[in-house]
Amino acid sequence: MNKKTITGQFHFALGKLQEQVATLLGSTELQYAAQKRQTDGRIMHAVGEAQDLIKRSLRQRQRAPM
Template sequence: MNKKTITGQFNFALGKFQESVGSVLGNVQLQRAAQRRQMDGRIMHAVGEAQDLIKRSLRQRAGSL
């Protein structure tokens, strides 16, 4: 796990919390902002996972040479 993966998970969780607060308050703008934060978190998490996968693949390849 790298920083992007962890940050992505945090942003997603924070977005979920914001969305529930916006829902309770009836604030549509807060809900939309929360959904954007969740999407950003998902993307950042996926990028971090891809980076980890590439690093592992390169290490395995270098080890087999």
């Protein structure tokens, strides 16, 4: 896990909470903002996982005998 993965998870969870509050308040504008935050969190999380995968792959490639 890297910083982007953790930040992405945080933004997703915060978006979920924000969406619940917006539903209670009946604000569609806040609901859209919450959904956008969730989407941004998912994207950030995926980018972080991709970075981790690339780093692991490069480390394995350096260790492999030729």
